[in-house]
Amino acid sequence: MRAEILAVGTELLMGQIANTNAQYLSQRLAEIGVGVYHHTVVGDNFDRATAALQTAKDRGANVVILTGGLGPTEDDLTREAVASFVGRSLRTSDEIVEYIRSFYTYRGLEMPENNKQQAMVIEGAAVLHNPRGTAPGMYLEHDGLHLFLLPGPPTEMRPMYEEQVQTILKRLQGANEVVFASRFLRLFGIGESAMEERIADIIRTQSNPTVAPYASEGEVKIRLTASAASEQEAQALIVPIEKSIRDRIGPYIYGIDDESLEVKVGQLLRAQGQTLAAAESCTGGLIGKMITDLSGCSDFFYGSLVTYHNSVKRSVLGVEEAVLSAHGAVSAECAVQMADGARQAAGTDWAISVTGIAGPGGGTDEKPVGLVYIAVAGPDGTTVNQHRWKHGDRTQIRLRAAKTALHSLIQRLQNER
Amino acid sequence: MRAEILAVGTELLMGQIANTNAQYLSQRLAEIGVGVYHHTVVGDNFDRATAALQTAKDRGANVVILTGGLGPTEDDLTREAVASFVGRSLRTSDEIVEYIRSFYTYRGLEMPENNKQQAMVIEGAAVLHNPRGTAPGMYLEHDGLHLFLLPGPPTEMRPMYEEQVQTILKRLQGANEVVFASRFLRLFGIGESAMEERIADIIRTQSNPTVAPYASEGEVKIRLTASAASEQEAQALIVPIEKSIRDRIGPYIYGIDDESLEVKVGQLLRAQGQTLAAAESCTGGLIGKMITDLSGCSDFFYGSLVTYHNSVKRSVLGVEEAVLSAHGAVSAECAVQMADGARQAAGTDWAISVTGIAGPGGGTDEKPVGLVYIAVAGPDGTTVNQHRWKHGDRTQIRLRAAKTALHSLIQRLQNER
Structure with missing residues (x-):
């Protein structure tokens, strides 16, 4: 699969916030073997959003993950842009209106009328539930292009990706009969370049699993990602390389995967x-x-x-x-x-x-x-x-x-x- | 002016690093009134880099700032991609070879042969000196499109922008120089949509200053951005609109700008x-x-x-x-x-x-x-x-x-x- 990440939001183009969603999604997609070929950011502009979708399609993307522009304000036009791009209509989902209303009622508040905009669903799209906010996501397929509309706030986007989008992507990959397995080794007390120097030959020569270093906030991680016909085989490919790495820098490895x-x-x-x-x-x-x-x-x-x-x-x-x-x-x-x-x-x-x-x-x-x-x-x-x-x-x-x-x-x- | 920021680097598409350069440059460009319309990231790939330049030109950009891909390895192909895009040749600058050699000599090291790649200059391009690293930047104009090639590491890119690129951009803006001023109003205790409903007409009818709502982590902000011939005039344009907003939702406004x-x-x-x-x-x-x-x-x-x-x-x-x-x-x-x-x-x-x-x-x-x-x-x-x-x-x-x-x-x- 060939993916692009398209962020919609003028605040990104003004530099008011960083596009951390693109980095997050890129890491996640790499873990399941989905290749990301472009990141794009456009402002809250209907024409530029639809044009960016056309550009992605023209250059061969078959997955586009959009983030942002699903809010209740007039600026938020990702729904409209995607609907226009795929030539479908938007309809109000009474179910989602009620969900959003309940969100407000619980707090003893009236639902502002403009929140109904968030209950607009593109014809034929699957709704991605958003338990952490009022803007639901969407998934639809059009002419071989798989489109995911996710909310901009990372606290809403990340769990929606983990709980719903990843499952759909893995199903789409299914046809390829290739399964990916990833393992992170977590290190403390060694810098990224010192670590890379010790395992440079392993990083350079390995293609399955691939070996990729990440540095973040005073910690270093090494991601091992293997592809094979089954999860078990992919995991088995990781074992000897992990052992080689542990032989070199084992004392710095304190945990794996989510073991912070x-x-x-x-x-x-x-x-x-x-x-x-x-x-x-x-x-x-x-x-x-x-x-x-x-x-x-x-x-x-x-x-x-x-x-x-x-x-x-x-x-x-x-x-x-x-x-x-x-x-x-x-x-x-x-x-x-x-x-x-x-x-x-x-x-x-x-x-x-x-x-x-x-x-x-x-x-x-x-x-x-x-x-x-x-x-x-x-x-x-x-x-x-x-x-x-x-x-x-x-x-x-x-x-x-x-x-x-x-x-x-x-x-x-x-x-x- | 209509600018795009084009980052070149597979590590960005893998999520190994975040594209902080795009955020930094966007902030700086907004300060001098250069509109940024797109951010794009492509990998270390010649065809996709040249295609991204063509896309930028096709959609009307007259300034493209490229970051990354100026290193000494085979992966680093920004120079080649831009040279090909503008149809010019690359030549080795003896002056830059000597500069890079001195960079190594100072540290008591031999210059690796592949570093000579960094001394390749596009015909007719102005060289942007890089006192903090070995990769010089470049500036050239082609068919009305102004191209800036900057190094990827922020510690090299940022001073190069501040000391050299900004001067060129201001010169390009010439007579029709416009200054932008922004003010953020910070609100607590009101949701984004309830807030927008109360000032919807102001948001809709205002064009200078523009009025844009932002929601982040349980808070709401309103950004007022005015453009004028001077900072003072721009600030003055903000005053009456800020007052109108305060008349409607003043009790929710607890601070301005960086007053968290x-x-x-x-x-x-x-x-x-x-x-x-x-x-x-x-x-x-x-x-x-x-x-x-x-x-x-x-x-x-x-x-x-x-x-x-x-x-x-x-x-x-x-x-x-x-x-x-x-x-x-x-x-x-x-x-x-x-x-x-x-x-x-x-x-x-x-x-x-x-x-x-x-x-x-x-x-x-x-x-x-x-x-x-x-x-x-x-x-x-x-x-x-x-x-x-x-x-x-x-x-x-x-x-x-x-x-x-x-x-x-x-x-x-x-x-x-």
């Missing part, structure tokens, strides 16, 4: 029936936020004491005034007392703490931006490490600090086994 | 010399994370006590066992004790608390997913509100809860003035 650092922490703590708390200063709640992104984390996560101000480090965590005045809040000593204090205050088996200088202000020669202390307190004692990150902005330093804290805990938990 | 909810909270607290803490359950640290995204928030933010487990609500915040057993953790009574407890434990003027059911698990008929209580404790007492969000996943409910808590605080702080 926080998922791995949860797995290890649940397996050991143990509990966790955190004490955060410069990460400001990010560790708590990352862990509680996981539904059901209450099994093992008791809370995070975000003690941004020194007075709260003292009152809530019991950090000693003497430690703060002798070593400062950004010190190994303070990190240790924060972790110990959180473990005691929350009554957990484990606690992790982070204190550092995320910048851009607040750095000194002695304690520059990027200096971070991370402590792990557990049943067998408390360990602490100093990190010095010379590069990166506030967001990057905070994320790196939070991830390093989780990784430090994983290492301690794995040694406990 | 957390920025606004900071402004109000600093102005009053007051301090804030939070107590979070279902948001799990998100409120703390959002506030501490702001550098310098230690002026007013003391911390957030993320009490996910009931035992920590008791031990750290002093929530009474009687409240938990009579009303449960997700109750107005618990939210009030959490806010009061955080205010006391952190010793701040204000505290906000959130307790609710973010799902997908944990809901009951009586207390469904999406039920959230938010309390604000301040010098003049504690208020609490119940919210019921039927739609949205865990991430959306948590974000909405965090933003609503900040907005509730803003309302209280504004009443204090």
Whole structure:
């Protein structure tokens, strides 16, 4: 199959938002072996949207995934553009009107009249349900071209892709009798280029599975994608290459596929029936936020004491005034007392703490931006490490600090086994 | 002028990197009044790159900015594709060979032979110097179409745009120079369609400034963009339309431009010399994370006590066992004790608390997913509100809860003035 991704939205052409949907969909389509040949962005303009569809068809696309332009405002014209392109009419779906109305009624609100526009369905199109918003998606086939209309907000688009679109695409691929299998290896503590250097020959020489590195937010992933006549055969092709990679850089691989650092922490703590708390200063709640992104984390996560101000480090965590005045809040000593204090205050088996200088202000020669202390307190004692990150902005330093804290805990938990 | 941005790189179509260059260039071009009509991404493929140039020309572009494909490897074929498209030859520039050689010599390295490819210049093109890498850019004009070839790495592309390309574009704009000014109005507590209904006539009838609504992550924004001969005139055009909009929906407008909810909270607290803490359950640290995204928030933010487990609500915040057993953790009574407890434990003027059911698990008929209580404790007492969000996943409910808590605080702080 030959796919294009067509985003509709003037805000993209004005640079107000980035086209993250195109990247997301490209990754997903690569995983199931659908080739993406073009990304296109057009504004909220009927003529340019229909022309872009014609261009895609003319250059041989048989799948076009459209994102955006399904809202209730007059700007939102993806429905109309696609209907016009395929020469079909739009009709109001009473069922969808009722669904949208219920969306408002539940909140004690009247449905604005213009929301009915979102209940317009192209004749013959299958409706893709949108449990996370009011704009339903659509799927239709026209003259050999498969068109998917997805909402623009990633929080609505991504689950719609995962829960509905991918199934349809896999069915369309069916005729080819080729099945794709993908596996992600997740690494921490090694940079993308250092990793690539160690496995450059594997990346270069492998064609089935293909080996592709991804770097994102302080982590590195390696995607292995194999194609074969069956899922089992495709999986089997991955095994020896994964082994070769593990032989080279195994110690950096902490998880596979969806096993993020926080998922791995949860797995290890649940397996050991143990509990966790955190004490955060410069990460400001990010560790708590990352862990509680996981539904059901209450099994093992008791809370995070975000003690941004020194007075709260003292009152809530019991950090000693003497430690703060002798070593400062950004010190190994303070990190240790924060972790110990959180473990005691929350009554957990484990606690992790982070204190550092995320910048851009607040750095000194002695304690520059990027200096971070991370402590792990557990049943067998408390360990602490100093990190010095010379590069990166506030967001990057905070994320790196939070991830390093989780990784430090994983290492301690794995040694406990 | 009518511009397109054409990125060349298979890594973009694989989703390995995001096309941040397109967003960056779009923002910059909007600032100088160059209209961007399309973004396109093609892979490292000669035929598709030349076809994309033809498509751009056919649909009326007179400026195409290409990014990527200027590297030293065989994959890098932007130079060749453009040369072929304009029907000109490539020649090696000895001057550029020497520059690239000096780039390597400075690092004590030999120049790899394939780097000479980067010294190939299209006949008649102006060379854009690249002090941050080995690939020079190019600018040429062909049959009324202005083509810019820029390197893919943002660290090389951005300064090349700022230092060289923008000057050329401004010169091309010549006499009919138009300056654009934009203002965002930020709203909370009203949906996109309800908002649009109230100002539909303004959106429809306005052409300068244009009025465009944006919805993102539980917030709504309105962008006003005016064009005029000077920045001052453009700003002046915005004033009366902003006033008309404020007359209709003023109470929902909490800030402008970059004044997010957390920025606004900071402004109000600093102005009053007051301090804030939070107590979070279902948001799990998100409120703390959002506030501490702001550098310098230690002026007013003391911390957030993320009490996910009931035992920590008791031990750290002093929530009474009687409240938990009579009303449960997700109750107005618990939210009030959490806010009061955080205010006391952190010793701040204000505290906000959130307790609710973010799902997908944990809901009951009586207390469904999406039920959230938010309390604000301040010098003049504690208020609490119940919210019921039927739609949205865990991430959306948590974000909405965090933003609503900040907005509730803003309302209280504004009443204090």
